[in-house]
Each structure stands twice: as C-alpha cells, then as structure tokens.
Amino acid sequence: MVHQFKFAGYNIVLDSISGSVHVVDDVAYDVISMFEKCDDSEIKRALLSRYELDERDIDECIEDVKALKAEGKLFKEDSFKPDESFFEKRRGVIKALCLHVAHTCNLNCEYCFAAQGKYHGERALMSFEVGKRALDFLVESSGSRRNLEVDFFGGEPLMNFDVVKKLVAYARSIEKDAGKRFRFILTTNGMLIDDDVIDFANREMDNVVLSLDGRREVHDRFRKTLGGVGSYDLVVPKFQRLVKARSACEGKTYYIRGTYTHKNTDFLEDIKQMLALGFDELSLEPVVCDPKSEYALTKEDLPILFEQYERLALLMKERREQGKPFTFYHYMIDLSHGPCIYKRVLGCGSGTEYLAVTPTGELYPCHQFVGNKDFVVGDIWQGVTNHELVSRFARCNVYSKPECENCWAKLYCAGGCAANAFNATGDINGVYEYGCELFKKRIECAIFLKVAETLESETK
Amino acid sequence: MKRIVTLNTRDLEKSKLNGGCGECQTSCSGVANQKC
Known part of the structure; x- marks a missing residue:
C-alpha cells in the first residue's frame, strides 16, 4: 500500500507497510502512481506525452521502482497481521x-x-x-x-x-x-x-x-x-x-x-x-x-x-x-x-499494559473509561478479575478493525484511541472517523517536516 | 540528480525479531511519535 502526496514543493511517497519514505521528482511520482495499474508500455506512453524525455529515462525510472519493490521498500505486502506471538x-x-x-x-x-x-x-x-x-x-x-x-x-x-x-x-x-x-x-x-x-x-x-x-x-x-x-x-x-x-x-x-x-x-x-x-x-x-x-x-x-x-x-x-x-x-x-x-499494531496498551486507578483503588482500562462501571477490570488488591474485558482490549488492534484494512496510516495510529472509538460508535473496535481524518493530516505534515529536515541537512 | 531519494527508516520486518521489549513510554489524545 502506497500513499503519495505533494506539499510545499516536495513529492512524498510513503510505503505504508514497510514504513519507507521516498522523496521523488515528478516523473517518478507519476511512475509510482501508475505502477500497479498499468504495464510498462502504458506508463511509457503516458509519460512521453507529459514530459520531454526519451524512452531510456523512463525505462531507468521504472527499473528503479522495480528495484525498490524487490527490496521491500515499495508496494510491500502486508505481513504483520498479528498471530498469538504478538x-x-x-x-x-x-x-x-x-x-x-x-x-x-x-x-x-x-x-x-x-x-x-x-x-x-x-x-x-x-x-x-x-x-x-x-x-x-x-x-x-x-x-x-x-x-x-x-x-x-x-x-x-x-x-x-x-x-x-x-x-x-x-x-x-x-x-x-x-x-x-x-x-x-x-x-x-x-x-x-x-x-x-x-x-x-x-x-x-x-x-x-x-x-x-x-x-x-x-x-x-x-x-x-x-x-x-x-x-x-x-x-x-x-x-x-x-x-x-x-x-x-x-x-x-x-x-x-x-x-x-x-x-x-x-x-x-x-x-x-x-x-x-x-x-x-x-x-x-x-x-x-x-x-x-x-x-x-x-x-x-x-x-x-x-x-x-x-x-x-x-x-x-x-x-x-x-x-x-x-x-x-x-x-x-x-x-x-x-x-x-508490535507497538505499531497493538497501540497504546490501554486495558493491558496500562491501567487507571481510581481514588478507591478500582482499575479501569484507561483514564478515559473511569466512571463507566461496565469497564471496571479489577482492583489493586485482587488485581485484574475481569479477564474477559482485558482480553477484549488485548485483541483490540489495527487489524481487528475492518475499516482500517486499507488505510495507509494504520501502522502510524495503531487503530486509534479505544475510548474515542467507544464514545463514537459504542464499540472499542469501532473507528472514530473524524479523528482519523485529523490524524492522517498530522502524519503527512510530520513526514513532510522530517523529509525537509533530512534533505536540508544533506545539502549543507 | 536522482529521481528517487529514500530516507533512512526503521526496518519494520526486522523489528518482528528485535522489537516488543516494552520499555518504551506509553503512548496516548500517538504511537508514531514514540522513540524505541
């Protein structure tokens, strides 16, 4: 899964699954956008009509993209669906x-x-x-x-x-x-x-x-x-x-x-x-x-x-x-x-490795669930007693949410906040879509800043 | 001038083997902002 965006003069390509980030020129940007949908001759034809290039230039660019794919840095297949070891x-x-x-x-x-x-x-x-x-x-x-x-x-x-x-x-x-x-x-x-x-x-x-x-x-x-x-x-x-x-x-x-x-x-x-x-x-x-x-x-x-x-x-x-x-x-x-x-798939750890403690010693999955008695998982004297609820939180991750399957940002947000999902949909495995939209924009901006910083330091 | 510049990023496939120690800070209202 590849996400491409242009911002402030940079063409940025993110390979969602490998986490690779590429900065490319206009030709490579177009080649990558067509790569999975067209064969080489179609890509060549389209680019020759768009840019003043000879065929060899385009061939080289296509070969570069193929090499990155072979290295697992572009169009990487998703191999991270969690098994029990996760x-x-x-x-x-x-x-x-x-x-x-x-x-x-x-x-x-x-x-x-x-x-x-x-x-x-x-x-x-x-x-x-x-x-x-x-x-x-x-x-x-x-x-x-x-x-x-x-x-x-x-x-x-x-x-x-x-x-x-x-x-x-x-x-x-x-x-x-x-x-x-x-x-x-x-x-x-x-x-x-x-x-x-x-x-x-x-x-x-x-x-x-x-x-x-x-x-x-x-x-x-x-x-x-x-x-x-x-x-x-x-x-x-x-x-x-x-x-x-x-x-x-x-x-x-x-x-x-x-x-x-x-x-x-x-x-x-x-x-x-x-x-x-x-x-x-x-x-x-x-x-x-x-x-x-x-x-x-x-x-x-x-x-x-x-x-x-x-x-x-x-x-x-x-x-x-x-x-x-x-x-x-x-x-x-x-x-x-x-x-x-592991962190990218399983997220913040609410309900499993992170718990909230009330003034009277009750345990909740996180601070945002405190006060909702349906979410009491135990207390500090007996420990976790509601194992069914903790198990639900343990298995709440970006791969347990069908809406996230084809999202380019899924390994950056880990499926988002369980409390926001619950408040928006009534289910910790739901998705708070408004939050997703803001999150994706913030990640694009964060990657842009990293790209700019990296390229500037290399030219100094 | 190279058409494609690839930034140095963590190898997530490799992190299946060397990740998961759990010593990083808890993330919260995100994961991507964590340091390993």
Missing part, C-alpha cells in the same frame, strides 16, 4: 498506571471529559495507603519490564499534593531493590503551582503536562474557576516560572497541552500565543465531545483544520531555519528509531 509479548504485564489522586478540581472547564474532575461520581481524594498499594501492584505485575510509568492525574492532582510527594518518595525507596526505574508525569491546570511544587516537579517529574488553550479569550471561554472567572491570568505566570526553572534541569520535559474546539478553528493563532509566552514544547488537541454540543467540531471545519495543520508545519520549518525551533508533539515523528511493529 499478544504473548504483552500478556499479563503491566508497565504503566494512571493514578487518579484527585477526583475533584478547582476549575470548572465546560469541555472536560472527566465531568469537572469527578468522573460522574463523588468527590474523592486518593489516600497514601491506596496509592502505595497501587505502586506495589505495579511492581508485582511488571514482569521483566524495567521502565515503569506513573501519571499523577485527576481532576486536579495538586489538590492532593502531599500524597503525591509521599508516593514519589515511596517509589524511590523501593525502585532500586525492585530493579525498576519509575518515570513520573504530572498533569495540572496550574492553579496550585507555587515554589514548592516547582521545586518538586522539576526534581521528580520526568514530564509535566500544563493545560493552556492559547489566547486569553480562547482559554477563558472554557477554563473558568468555580466562581466563573477565566483562569488565564492566574495560571500563565505560574507556568512561565515552572518552565523557566525547568530549562536548567537536564532530561526533564514539559508540554503545554491545549484543546481546540469549533470556537477556535484558527488554532494556529493559539500556537503563536504559546510561543509568544515563551513556551516551545507544545500540544494542541481537538476536543472530543457530544457532537450536538455547540463547541463540537463539524465536518465543515475539516478543510480549515487541515490548512491550519499545514501552516503549522510550515511555521515549524521556518522557525527551525531561523534557529528558533519549537516542538509540536504530533509532529515529533522518528523514522529511524521509531516504534517497532
């Missing part, structure tokens, strides 16, 4: 937990999937005892995995900061004897950031995710305090202090993570605002909500969003050339050291 790699191993340390929040964001942090349940804070047991459960369940991940999530996790600090101290006290390395991530709305939080986060958190939607009026439209006041002016200075202090900490990442909606389809302006505030590790995500909501993205928005993503890619290229680079997480693709085929 699932064996992950069976029974848990390597990441999302700790819901606070089912409560000090903001009242209208678009919040977690229903203002309470997940359609009661306000609750995780106790140290529950968190400690969750960490022990993770170590016990992690098999030979060395790198373990723990996300402090909510609600607003800093509303339970003392427990967060105690849990990190406990994890550090056991990791050496257990032969593990904990990586911690904190997702926060920023309201409670102070010097103590900054010092702690920049020492212990491998990554911090800071919620900011961009321009003041965009951010304040949805991200309001419980008193109904916009939070932009409250959180931006705190984020700036944290990020400035973090820049001196080696290996510590952050990202500004925003949400865009139907109300700001010109989201590139929000990216520019983040840059103007001094942030350079950015992520801006499409809202996922009830399609009937007034801020839900619409089909008519898609061409506008595509153009925004393209202009964002061009801005990244321009700033990189000016020595002022920034990162946009969906564009940080790694072609040479990227994920193996």
Whole structure:
C-alpha cells in the first residue's frame, strides 16, 4: 500500500507497510502512481506525452521502482497481521498506571471529559495507603519490564499534593531493590503551582503536562474557576516560572497541552500565543465531545483544520531555519528509531499494559473509561478479575478493525484511541472517523517536516 | 540528480525479531511519535 502526496514543493511517497519514505521528482511520482495499474508500455506512453524525455529515462525510472519493490521498500505486502506471538509479548504485564489522586478540581472547564474532575461520581481524594498499594501492584505485575510509568492525574492532582510527594518518595525507596526505574508525569491546570511544587516537579517529574488553550479569550471561554472567572491570568505566570526553572534541569520535559474546539478553528493563532509566552514544547488537541454540543467540531471545519495543520508545519520549518525551533508533539515523528511493529499494531496498551486507578483503588482500562462501571477490570488488591474485558482490549488492534484494512496510516495510529472509538460508535473496535481524518493530516505534515529536515541537512 | 531519494527508516520486518521489549513510554489524545 502506497500513499503519495505533494506539499510545499516536495513529492512524498510513503510505503505504508514497510514504513519507507521516498522523496521523488515528478516523473517518478507519476511512475509510482501508475505502477500497479498499468504495464510498462502504458506508463511509457503516458509519460512521453507529459514530459520531454526519451524512452531510456523512463525505462531507468521504472527499473528503479522495480528495484525498490524487490527490496521491500515499495508496494510491500502486508505481513504483520498479528498471530498469538504478538499478544504473548504483552500478556499479563503491566508497565504503566494512571493514578487518579484527585477526583475533584478547582476549575470548572465546560469541555472536560472527566465531568469537572469527578468522573460522574463523588468527590474523592486518593489516600497514601491506596496509592502505595497501587505502586506495589505495579511492581508485582511488571514482569521483566524495567521502565515503569506513573501519571499523577485527576481532576486536579495538586489538590492532593502531599500524597503525591509521599508516593514519589515511596517509589524511590523501593525502585532500586525492585530493579525498576519509575518515570513520573504530572498533569495540572496550574492553579496550585507555587515554589514548592516547582521545586518538586522539576526534581521528580520526568514530564509535566500544563493545560493552556492559547489566547486569553480562547482559554477563558472554557477554563473558568468555580466562581466563573477565566483562569488565564492566574495560571500563565505560574507556568512561565515552572518552565523557566525547568530549562536548567537536564532530561526533564514539559508540554503545554491545549484543546481546540469549533470556537477556535484558527488554532494556529493559539500556537503563536504559546510561543509568544515563551513556551516551545507544545500540544494542541481537538476536543472530543457530544457532537450536538455547540463547541463540537463539524465536518465543515475539516478543510480549515487541515490548512491550519499545514501552516503549522510550515511555521515549524521556518522557525527551525531561523534557529528558533519549537516542538509540536504530533509532529515529533522518528523514522529511524521509531516504534517497532508490535507497538505499531497493538497501540497504546490501554486495558493491558496500562491501567487507571481510581481514588478507591478500582482499575479501569484507561483514564478515559473511569466512571463507566461496565469497564471496571479489577482492583489493586485482587488485581485484574475481569479477564474477559482485558482480553477484549488485548485483541483490540489495527487489524481487528475492518475499516482500517486499507488505510495507509494504520501502522502510524495503531487503530486509534479505544475510548474515542467507544464514545463514537459504542464499540472499542469501532473507528472514530473524524479523528482519523485529523490524524492522517498530522502524519503527512510530520513526514513532510522530517523529509525537509533530512534533505536540508544533506545539502549543507 | 536522482529521481528517487529514500530516507533512512526503521526496518519494520526486522523489528518482528528485535522489537516488543516494552520499555518504551506509553503512548496516548500517538504511537508514531514514540522513540524505541
């Protein structure tokens, strides 16, 4: 399966199954587009009518394409449909937990999937005892995995900061004897950031995710305090202090993570605002909500969003050339050291190697299923007890979705997000088609940036 | 001037044999953005 596209002066050919990326001239672009549908003489005839070439030129190009096909770098047959050995790699191993340390929040964001942090349940804070047991459960369940991940999530996790600090101290006290390395991530709305939080986060958190939607009026439209006041002016200075202090900490990442909606389809302006505030590790995500909501993205928005993503890619290229680079997480693709085929087929690991833990110790397939009692898979004392549900998640992959069979991007998205699929179709093996459209555009932009970077470095 | 320039990409077929160690970070709202 081959995907071809032209952007910003580049003709790009992606071989979906091998992952090979080729940059070609117009002649080769046309040869490749006709290669599987026409014989050599038809290709030659078509190209001679289009270009001023002699037959030998076209013959050479056709031979080059045949050679790439023989090498498995073009038109590669799909040999990755998973057998039992694929699932064996992950069976029974848990390597990441999302700790819901606070089912409560000090903001009242209208678009919040977690229903203002309470997940359609009661306000609750995780106790140290529950968190400690969750960490022990993770170590016990992690098999030979060395790198373990723990996300402090909510609600607003800093509303339970003392427990967060105690849990990190406990994890550090056991990791050496257990032969593990904990990586911690904190997702926060920023309201409670102070010097103590900054010092702690920049020492212990491998990554911090800071919620900011961009321009003041965009951010304040949805991200309001419980008193109904916009939070932009409250959180931006705190984020700036944290990020400035973090820049001196080696290996510590952050990202500004925003949400865009139907109300700001010109989201590139929000990216520019983040840059103007001094942030350079950015992520801006499409809202996922009830399609009937007034801020839900619409089909008519898609061409506008595509153009925004393209202009964002061009801005990244321009700033990189000016020595002022920034990162946009969906564009940080790694072609040479990227994920193996197991990761590309099986995806994020929700429900198998990644679980979410509620303040009371229940286990869910991921943070987005929390609160839906049909998706409880067990608890941190007894472990996984709903094996049928876990098995369904284990076998939910890009090859279990008929809609994905002929999609060129299937080994880049691994079939997409199970929660989005469930919310859109009622089935984790469904497909959230709107998300697919945005994803494919982002992958094209990411590959374009990689192509431009590679070719520019070769000509220098 | 070459008509086709092929970028250096990971051999996915080979990764059937040397992949699947599970030490990479969990991906999430993507897989392609992961470092092995």
